Amino acid sequence: MMKDILLTLKSHPEPTPRWAIESAVNIGRHLGAKVSGGMCIVGIPKVSNFLADRLVGANDAIAEENLKSRDNAQTLIDALQECAGADAGSDPMLIECGHIIDPRVLTEHARVFDLTIVPAYGHPETQSVVESLIFSSGRPVLLLPQEVGSQPFGSIVVAWDGSRGAARAVHDALPLLRSAAAVKVVSITGDKELPASASVDALLTHLANHGIKASAHAEEARREDAGSALVRFTHTSGGELLVMGAYGQSKLREFVLGGATRTILTSATVPVFLSH
Numbered sequence: 001m002m003k004d005i006l007l008t009l010k011s012h013p014e015p016t017p018r019w020a021i022e023s024a025v026n027i028g029r030h031l032g033a034k035v036s037g038g039m040c041i042v043g044i045p046k047v048s049n050f051l052a053d054r055l056v057g058a059n060d061a062i063a064e065e066n067l068k069s070r071d072n073a074q075t076l077i078d079a080l081q082e083c084a085g086a087d088a089g090s091d092p093m094l095i096e097c098g099h100i101i102d103p104r105v106l107t108e109h110a111r112v113f114d115l116t117i118v119p120a121y122g123h124p125e126t127q128s129v130v131e132s133l134i135f136s137s138g139r140p141v142l143l144l145p146q147e148v149g150s151q152p153f154g155s156i157v158v159a160w161d162g163s164r165g166a167a168r169a170v171h172d173a174l175p176l177l178r179s180a181a182a183v184k185v186v187s188i189t190g191d192k193e194l195p196a197s198a199s200v201d202a203l204l205t206h207l208a209n210h211g212i213k214a215s216a217h218a219e220e221a222r223r224e225d226a227g228s229a230l231v232r233f234t235h236t237s238g239g240e241l242l243v244m245g246a247y248g249q250s251k252l253r254e255f256v257l258g259g260a261t262r263t264i265l266t267s268a269t270v271p272v273f274l275s276h
Contacts, residue, residue, distance in 0.1 A: 002033045002114040002175050004089055007080070008106060008133075010123050011072040012042040012065065018079055019147040020119030025083045026150050027142070031175055033114065036089030037080045038106050040097040042069040101125045103132035110137040115172075120145040120268065127265050130274075134246045140172040140275040141246075145268050148240070153271070155182040157239035158214070159230050159260075162198030165245020169275040170203070173243045174210060176273065183207065183214035184237055188229045191221040191260075227263025234270050246274040 007024040009016045028035040044062045077092050095105045103125075110116045110133055118130050120143055133141045153176055160166050170177075177183055185200050185207075200216040207214045217237070221229040234242045246261045264272050 002031045004113050005031070005033045005035045006038050006110050006113040006116045007035055008116060008118045008129060009037050009039040009073075009076045009080070009092075010101065010125075011039055011076060012069040014121075014123065015072040015076055016119050016123075017121055018083075020117075020121065020144060021076070021079050021083050023144060023148045023152070024117045024119075025080075025087060026148055027117065027152055028084070028087055029150070030152050030179065034087055034089035035080070035084050035117075036113070037077065037092035038095070038109055039073055039076065039092060040095045040101040040106065041073055042066065042097055042101075101129060103129045104136075107132045107137045110139050113139060115140055115142060117142045117144055130265055131248070134274050134276050135248055140169070140273060143265070143268055143272045143274065146271065148271065153241040154180055155237075155239050156180045156184070156241045156243060157230070157234045157237060158183060158185045158203075159226075159242065159244035160185050160187050160198065160200055160203055161192075161226075161245075162195050163245055163247075165247055165276055167245070169243050169245045169273065170207075172275045173273050174212075176241065177207065177212050177214075177243070178210065180212075182238075183212055184217050184239065185214050186217040186219050186230070186233050186237075188226040188233075189218055189220050191226040191229065225259045225263055227260035228267075230260065231264070231267075231269060239270065241271045241273060242268075243273045246276045248276075 005028050024035050043066055081088055093109055116133050116139060118141060120126050130141060130143060156177060185203055187200055204214050219229050219233040230242060
């Protein structure tokens with residue numbers, strides 16, 4: 001059961017498009033959950049170089065961009081309230097940021113929501129925000145690269161490899177899986193050797209115990225990584241949502257994403273529900 005959803009909004013350089021707000025509200029109503037907004041307000045600091053300011057008017061340009069960010073923020077707040085109406089959650093969280101979005105504060109807020117939705121519309125900082133939310137919030141994330149209607153996710157694809165991440169994703173997505181008309185569990189072959197725990201039959205039994213009828217499928221990776229194969233299968237099978245575990249590990253103080261996760265975060269063309 002999901003009761004509260006956090007929708008991440010961006011005010012700069014281009015604001016979150018209205019279709020993303022409308023889609024998030026549709027998802028919230030589908031789940032019986034209220035939708036709250038979380039947004040970084042960009043505040044670019046003034047330049048200290050007098051000559052640069054005098055020659056090109058740097059500080060005037062910076063002030064204009066900061067004003068643009070705040071104006072966009074108010075427009076987004078108004079749009080969320082208009083779309084959600086009585087289904088709006090708590091007051092929007094406005095986080096003062098520097099010249100780039102700092103996802104850490106947003107991630108801390110996400111820990112007290114059942115789900116965080118991140119619209120993907122080409123904003124340059126989407127991947128860093130999604131990574132922080134997935135691996136540090138302790139909550140599932142829905143990456144939303146396209147509009148969804150008032151009856152979203154009637155057909156759902158579940159990526160299954162028997163791993164901890166996949167199990168976590170299935171558990172977190174149960175409210176969506178219960179309401180879907182079709183659930184397809186797919187295992188990708190030819191990418192890596194799957195463990196014995198990757199039994200799809202056992203997962204189908206588990207889902208059936210939750211009142212979810214699912215079908216089993218196998219999809220071969222055709223000289224591609226598992227992420228690309230999953231997106232392809234989701235498209236060809238008519239899936240409207242892909243549910244999968246997210247993988248990553250820290251090496252030499254640099255966070256390294258798993259191959260399938262990296263592919264999904266950089267090139268997803270269907271909505272993706274991710275848990276870690």
